[in-house]
Amino acid sequence: MAGYSEGSGRPNQWLRNLNAKIASVPMILTAVVIFLGGTIWTVVYSFTNSKLLPRLSFVGLDQYERLWDAPRWLVSVQNLAIYGIFSLIFSLVIGFVLAALMDQKIRFENTFRTIMLYPFALSFIVTGLVWQWLLNPEFGIQSVVRSLGWESFTFDPLYNSDIVIYGILIAALWQGTGLVMCLMLAGLRGIDEDIWKAARVDGIPMWKTYLFVVIPMMRGVFITTLVIIASGIVKVYDLVVAQTSGGPGIASEVPAKYVYDYMFQAQNLGQGFAASTMMLITVAIIIVPWAYLEFGGGRKRV
Amino acid sequence: MNLRSFAIALSAAVALPLSAANAADLEVTHWWTSGGEAAAVAELAKAFDATGNHWVDGAIAGSGGTARPIMISRITGGDPMGATQFNHGRQAEELVQSGLMRDLTDVATRENWKDIIKPASLLDSCTIDGKIYCAPVNIHSWQWLWLSNAAFKKAGVEVPKNWDEFVAAAPALEKAGIVPLAVGGQPWQAAGAFDVLMVAIAGKDTFQKVFGDKDEEVAAGPEIAKVFKAADDARRMSKGTNVQDWNQATNMVITGKAGGQIMGDWAQGEFALAGQKAGTDYTCLPGLGVNEIISTGGDAFYFPLLKDEEKSKAQEALASTLLDPKTQVAFNLKKGSLPVRGDVDLAAANDCMKKGLDILAKGNVIQGTDQLLSADSQKQKEDLFSEFFANPSITPEDAQKRFAEIIAAAE
Numbered sequence: 240m241a242g243y244s245e246g247s248g249r250p251n252q253w254l255r256n257l258n259a260k261i262a263s264v265p266m267i268l269t270a271v272v273i274f275l276g277g278t279i280w281t282v283v284y285s286f287t288n289s290k291l292l293p294r295l296s297f298v299g300l301d302q303y304e305r306l307w308d309a310p311r312w313l314v315s316v317q318n319l320a321i322y323g324i325f326s327l328i329f330s331l332v333i334g335f336v337l338a339a340l341m342d343q344k345i346r347f348e349n350t351f352r353t354i355m356l357y358p359f360a361l362s363f364i365v366t367g368l369v370w371q372w373l374l375n376p377e378f379g380i381q382s383v384v385r386s387l388g389w390e391s392f393t394f395d396p397l398y399n400s401d402i403v404i405y406g407i408l409i410a411a412l413w414q415g416t417g418l419v420m421c422l423m424l425a426g427l428r429g430i431d432e433d434i435w436k437a438a439r440v441d442g443i444p445m446w447k448t449y450l451f452v453v454i455p456m457m458r459g460v461f462i463t464t465l466v467i468i469a470s471g472i473v474k475v476y477d478l479v480v481a482q483t484s485g486g487p488g489i490a491s492e493v494p495a496k497y498v499y500d501y502m503f504q505a506q507n508l509g510q511g512f513a514a515s516t517m518m519l520i521t522v523a524i525i526i527v528p529w530a531y532l533e534f535g536g537g538r539k540r541v
Numbered sequence: 542m543n544l545r546s547f548a549i550a551l552s553a554a555v556a557l558p559l560s561a562a563n564a565a566d567l568e569v570t571h572w573w574t575s576g577g578e579a580a581a582v583a584e585l586a587k588a589f590d591a592t593g594n595h596w597v598d599g600a601i602a603g604s605g606g607t608a609r610p611i612m613i614s615r616i617t618g619g620d621p622m623g624a625t626q627f628n629h630g631r632q633a634e635e636l637v638q639s640g641l642m643r644d645l646t647d648v649a650t651r652e653n654w655k656d657i658i659k660p661a662s663l664l665d666s667c668t669i670d671g672k673i674y675c676a677p678v679n680i681h682s683w684q685w686l687w688l689s690n691a692a693f694k695k696a697g698v699e700v701p702k703n704w705d706e707f708v709a710a711a712p713a714l715e716k717a718g719i720v721p722l723a724v725g726g727q728p729w730q731a732a733g734a735f736d737v738l739m740v741a742i743a744g745k746d747t748f749q750k751v752f753g754d755k756d757e758e759v760a761a762g763p764e765i766a767k768v769f770k771a772a773d774d775a776r777r778m779s780k781g782t783n784v785q786d787w788n789q790a791t792n793m794v795i796t797g798k799a800g801g802q803i804m805g806d807w808a809q810g811e812f813a814l815a816g817q818k819a820g821t822d823y824t825c826l827p828g829l830g831v832n833e834i835i836s837t838g839g840d841a842f843y844f845p846l847l848k849d850e851e852k853s854k855a856q857e858a859l860a861s862t863l864l865d866p867k868t869q870v871a872f873n874l875k876k877g878s879l880p881v882r883g884d885v886d887l888a889a890a891n892d893c894m895k896k897g898l899d900i901l902a903k904g905n906v907i908q909g910t911d912q913l914l915s916a917d918s919q920k921q922k923e924d925l926f927s928e929f930f931a932n933p934s935i936t937p938e939d940a941q942k943r944f945a946e947i948i949a950a951a952e
Contacts, residue, residue, distance in 0.1 A: 290917070292617065293634035305950075310943070311924045376783065398783055400932055457704055484785065486726045488931025503610030505920030506635065 262407040278519065285512035293508055302513035311516065318404045323472040323494070326411050330468055331461075333421025337372065339449060341420070342427045352424070356417040365412070367481025370410035371397065374482075397483055400490035407475075407482055407491060412477075415471065419464055426460030427453065462533070473522055494518050566856045567623030569842075570599035570615075572608035572864070573876075574787040577810020581876035585678075588868040594855045604727065604786070616641050619843030623852055624859055629666045629677055630839035630912035636690055636843075639716075643853070645845040648860050651674040657864070659883035660901070666912050668840060672768050675841040678869075679878035682835035682897060683805045684737050685910065686826040692719050692796040703830030704741060704771070707782070707801060711778045714800045721778035723799035724930055725790035728923035731930040734775060734803040735922075736910050740769045740836070741829035751948060752913040761945035769937035770946075775803070777873055777929050792821065809877030809893055819892040827896050835900050838909025839878065917937045918951040 268396035288298045306312050337355060341348055358366065373379040376395040384392040394404030430453055438448040454461075479485060485492040494514060502511030543790060565919060567589075573582045578862040579600070586596035599622055601608035612625045615638055627633045631739050636642050649655070658664045674807075686707065693710065694701045696717040700708040711721040724730055743764040750759045759765065782799065784790050790810045793799035802808065809825075817823055828834050842863055844856045862868055869880040874889055879897050887898060898905070910919065925947065929940045 290915075291613065292639055309921075310928065420658075483948065484726065486785075486931060488928040490928075490931060499610075500920065503613070504606050504916070506613075506916040507920075510917070524821075526619070526652075 245533055252322050263335070280515050282519075283514050285516045287509050289508040289512070291506040291508070294321060298509070302509045303463075303517075305510065305515050306412060306517065311489045311492055312487050312497055315494045315497050317477070318491060319472070319493055321404050322408055322411070322475065323469075325405075326415070326472055327407055327465070328373040329408075330416050330419045331464065333416045335423050335454075335462070337416065337420040338423035338427055341424055352421065353437070355420050358414045359418045361414065362482045364479040366410050366414045367478045370413070371482045376404050389455060398487060400487050403483060403491040405486065407478055411475070411478060415468065419468070422460055423457070424463050429460075430456055469506075470522075473518060542673045549647065549841055556823065565594040565722035565824075565851055566851060567594060568597040568599045568623045568856045569626075569859070570601060570608070570612050570622045570782065571840075572601050572603070572605050573627035573784075574600050574602045575811065577875065577877060578807070579912070580814070580939060581810065581872050584875055585863065585868065588862050588865065589859055589869070590832065592858045594858055604729070606727070616845050618799045621847060623847070623856060624789075624841055624842050624844050625833075627675070627836060628909075628911045629663065629675055630909065630913050632911065633675070633843050634669065634672060634915075635940075637669050642674050643846045643856065645673045645676065645765070645844065645860055646859050652861055652864065654864065657850040657884060659880050659881070660906055662837060662906075662908055662912070663839065663841075663881055666908075675843045676863045677839060677841040677881045677883055678836050678863050679873055679900070680881055681805050681874060681878045681909075682827070682950075683733050683840045684740055684835050685806055685808070685893075686829045687794055687808055688801040688826065689794045689797050690822055690824060690826040691800065692717075692800045693745060695719065695797065696800070697740050701826075701830070703826065704738075705831075707829075708771075708778070709776050711774075711802070719797070720781045720793065720799045721801065722775055723782045723784070723790040723802040724775070724779040725782065725787050726785040726931075730790070730921075731926035732786055732919070732923040734930075735768070735772050735803070736766055736836075737767045737803050737927050738771045738775065738827065740834055740951075741763070741831040742771050743770050743833055744832060745853055745905075748907055753908070754909055755948050755950035756950045759942065760830050760948040764869045765943060765944070766937070767890070769941045772926075772929065772940075773937045776933065779930060787829065800917055806877050806893070807877070811813050812873065813875075813877065813891075825893040825896065827900060833900055834905045834907055835897060836909040837901075837906045838911050839881070915952055916948060921947045921950075 249452050284295075285298065286292070286297050287295055288301070341351060344520055345351070361369075374395065374397045376382065376393075376398065381394045383391060384394070396402045396409070421512065434456070435448070436453060438452060443452075474495055475493055476499065479493050479496055481490055483491045485496055495518070498514045498518070500509045501507050505511075561676060571582060578607075580601070582598070582715075582814050585769050586598060589596045601611055605822055609627070612622070612627075613636065615622060616625075621641070630931065633642065633821060633913065645667075654664060654673065654676075655661075663677040663680065664673065669672050686704070688700055688707070690700055691912070692714065692792045694797045696710070698713045699706075700870060706723075714721045724734060736748075739751070746863040747759060747764045750756045751883065780802075782790060782793065787804060788811050790799070790802055791804060791808045792815075794802045795812060795815045795817060802944075810822055812819070819825060842858065842860070847853050847856065862884065866882060869882055869885050870887060870889075871879045874887070874894075877894070879894065879901060880887065887894065888897065910922075914922070922944075925940065
């Protein structure tokens, strides 16, 4: 945002608005040294064979080769993909539907909103523990249904390797949709009442109005929500630790847990750094094109 | 916040750590938190307090895998504790090499550790470049099979005397609604159980070749194939163990919900705490009843280098307290482990401990995997076996191939 191009007769461009520039120095330093510096440091050391302590003895791409040969990393990546896609779709859809229902001028809206948002106030660890109990076949949903007389009822996602990641997904959705709903509701409230009136005059059914008029108008809200959900997905860690610690076996491992385990438990910093660099690249692949479209060339659309 | 209250807050932040540091308070971190373990730690604390110093307990819950990263980051981050537990072996190797740990050679020569610590391999694991860096406190051996007599009675079969009989009895146990073999979900349990099977089935030499010499050909060979076949049996028998922690799995054996468990002798503390008697309520088979060999891993205390002189003195006092004959007996009886000194009287030891002492006296010992493999290789092994035990679709052959690769890459 350089503003207007510098005029010919202006004094030194660098001294303009000096106070503001000095005031922003700490922020710039923080961004460059801590965020960028830390990132570069991590990437550089991912090419070394650092064990418990970082040391600069380069081994080329060895850490990456080992990483992509490790079955546990592959399972982690696959889990993250499943978890990511489903939690993105479901939290957006459920969140929007809830918000749309809430927007029908119902009674006790405040109460419902609070109830829906309540899980978000809990940490992932608490959420994970709550759902670990709920999904435990001996104490949770399964035993309740069985005690009601349906003896053969089986629902133990956390103990079944094939579907364990969905058990984690359930907990994540329970926690996260409330926030999405609130964001969406705020977006819906921002839609001009006249749009609705116009749609009603034209006889457009309500669902069509939502789908083709209101949602496109809420683009900004959707993007904000998307970024919030996506960043939560990539760093998912505590939920898994609290619910399954990666089990059964390695069936519910996620990349962030791989990074932690190899950095600290296996005392192999190089391997952990390589894995976290891969996570950074994943995020960059998602963020960069989006940021380019959003802030880059062309006029702003929102 | 105005300037004055800010200044007060700042000075408080500086002053607090100073006033909290009492001259001879020593914070000791460890991961002994189960019932039997906590009782054993209390013995150490009592003995240390008797020297006039004060033991500040820094227990970290959640087993070694959770505790070690916290300990290491405190030491590397410049906030060292007075003393800390590690499994002796290679876990603290790099901390020592980078000069963060205290050299105990003086204390060790003064108290003649070289002669009193048996077997000598324990002290060897504490020695790096000729200097001694840790005080071993106990010998833990992994090679035990714990069996619930009640469970076998319920299933109507004899209590097995070795692994093969146990495998043969499994169907009867299953029929009675009992999980034959309890294996908790924590990854180290599956990996440990495999190591035990290896010693029992393939023997001492093969074990040494694979983990000591890192011989990948042996690891891929027919001897180890037999071990993987046994692990396959164990996997089938462990189906239905829906618990995570090792002591919960032990509890399944104590309550008769499971037939047996392959677990180190630390499980004994849990049996004792539950008031069970070796021989009548439960049976222990060292080396799975096949090969009576035990590994001599265990716990040791390491002492980070401290600047405070008072505390350094207290560290010396703690080091010699840990190896004091009385402390050794009191601690190890509660813990269910064997003492590191050959010259102490363990008349109060129960059947299982006596079996262990016997094997130790005969010299049928091997080094533990913590001493032979780096933490990195151990973790890879844990990943492999926790996957193997949880996922029946991995064939023993595939698992063995991956195992051989880990051994080939080990340092």
